[in-house]
Amino acid sequence: MESPPRAVVIGASAGAIEALSAILPALPADFGRAILIVVHLPPDRKSILAEIFADKCRLQVREADDKEPILANSVYFAPPDYHMLVETDHYLSLSNEEPVHYSRPSIDILFTTAAEAFKSDLIGVILSGANQDGAEGLRAIENAGGVVLVQQPEQASSSVMPRAALARCRSARALTLDGIASALCELAAG
Amino acid sequence: MQTETDEIELKLLLDAILQRYHYDFRGYALASLRRRLTQAKGHFNCSSYSALQERVLHDADVLPKLLSYLTVQVSELFRDPAYFRAIRESVVPYLKTYPSLKVWVAGCSTGEELYSLAILFREEGLEQRTMFYATDINPDALKRAEAGVYQLERIPLFTQNHQLSGGRSSLSDYYTAAYGAAVFDKTLRQRTVFSDHSLVTDSVFAELQLTSCRNVLIYFDRGFQDRALSLFKDSLVPNGFLGLGAKESLRFSKCADAFQEFSRETRIYQRRGN
Numbered sequence: 001m002e003s004p005p006r007a008v009v010i011g012a013s014a015g016a017i018e019a020l021s022a023i024l025p026a027l028p029a030d031f032g033r034a035i036l037i038v039v040h041l042p043p044d045r046k047s048i049l050a051e052i053f054a055d056k057c058r059l060q061v062r063e064a065d066d067k068e069p070i071l072a073n074s075v076y077f078a079p080p081d082y083h084m085l086v087e088t089d090h091y092l093s094l095s096n097e098e099p100v101h102y103s104r105p106s107i108d109i110l111f112t113t114a115a116e117a118f119k120s121d122l123i124g125v126i127l128s129g130a131n132q133d134g135a136e137g138l139r140a141i142e143n144a145g146g147v148v149l150v151q152q153p154e155q156a157s158s159s160v161m162p163r164a165a166l167a168r169c170r171s172a173r174a175l176t177l178d179g180i181a182s183a184l185c186e187l188a189a190g
Numbered sequence: 191m192q193t194e195t196d197e198i199e200l201k202l203l204l205d206a207i208l209q210r211y212h213y214d215f216r217g218y219a220l221a222s223l224r225r226r227l228t229q230a231k232g233h234f235n236c237s238s239y240s241a242l243q244e245r246v247l248h249d250a251d252v253l254p255k256l257l258s259y260l261t262v263q264v265s266e267l268f269r270d271p272a273y274f275r276a277i278r279e280s281v282v283p284y285l286k287t288y289p290s291l292k293v294w295v296a297g298c299s300t301g302e303e304l305y306s307l308a309i310l311f312r313e314e315g316l317e318q319r320t321m322f323y324a325t326d327i328n329p330d331a332l333k334r335a336e337a338g339v340y341q342l343e344r345i346p347l348f349t350q351n352h353q354l355s356g357g358r359s360s361l362s363d364y365y366t367a368a369y370g371a372a373v374f375d376k377t378l379r380q381r382t383v384f385s386d387h388s389l390v391t392d393s394v395f396a397e398l399q400l401t402s403c404r405n406v407l408i409y410f411d412r413g414f415q416d417r418a419l420s421l422f423k424d425s426l427v428p429n430g431f432l433g434l435g436a437k438e439s440l441r442f443s444k445c446a447d448a449f450q451e452f453s454r455e456t457r458i459y460q461r462r463g464n
Contacts, residue, residue: 095222
């Protein structure tokens, strides 16, 4: 039987593209983990995030479809106006449930369902953003024994989300964007 | 964190709902179902799935409210205008070649998708030859679909969507505003049969040219999805059309071979001929 994939989950809002641009292109093609990302987006527009990053990254980048299997060395963006959830048998489900913290997709929903599915074998990352979404989810990852990383608030273009995450998670490490990229490479290799 | 006991209790709760009320939620996608049942536990003031099970087994009045947690009702008229534009521009020319049409809105919820198609079919001159079937498992949602009354504050969005879908008329032609609500013209549903139907326990009821089932399958696991898709396959005529939600795909389904992509971007599929 194939061993389950290992994963990184990332949440970001205002300032997301800039922050992700410093991280995703720095990851090698054989990174070894799947990367699941929620960026807060306007609900009524097509997202171009997957296209932007497909050109810049060595990893496979796509916007998730419902029931998409989670594969290593692939990046999955949550589509606008859908929550993205991880099933315990390691595929993605989408949902139109109520927004959380005014957001659909919600970082908390991705992170808490990922923590259920991946347990301690999960890395959670909170980047720049102007809302509290993600703090609760990062806490769930911490409680499940995963690694939690946060962009240094003073370096984030919007510091509310990193500050909220650091306030909730005692073991969170606050790092620069470059620091997050190298930590991910080290953790993925280890 | 879900414990092993939670998992056992959840399974028993779903078994109880099936045996007592014949609703089968056992193949619903669990990540989302757990979230919604956690909200239901909060609403009913139950500390465990077992406590919720006791409530729903002994008090049938609990069921309608519980169903509103178990099923997700989110829709709007002409949601994803590109989908309705593709139906209008690419599917309607095929449909015009049939002397009579049967269209199924599967999982119609509170009716937004049905009224969208009914308006589109009227605009395209197909309404008089069409019979619509609008089905759902939730009786409250079906009642609301049959009433066709929506909050007035939603109308600007509906109007914008309708225009973006290539609407040939004004949406205001189809409703009257009264007391904060928009009441849709009842002639839009005079050719519609509303019916209680489950995609996982009920069977084929008609031979169809078009089935529209948007953002319903996302709540199913792959097993239930395959069950529903084989129902769609068996009820569509050869070359009949299946429209799914914007992020739903046949790529991961056992039924993929029975269909071909008709409009990739808007997730419209065509049943292969025999």
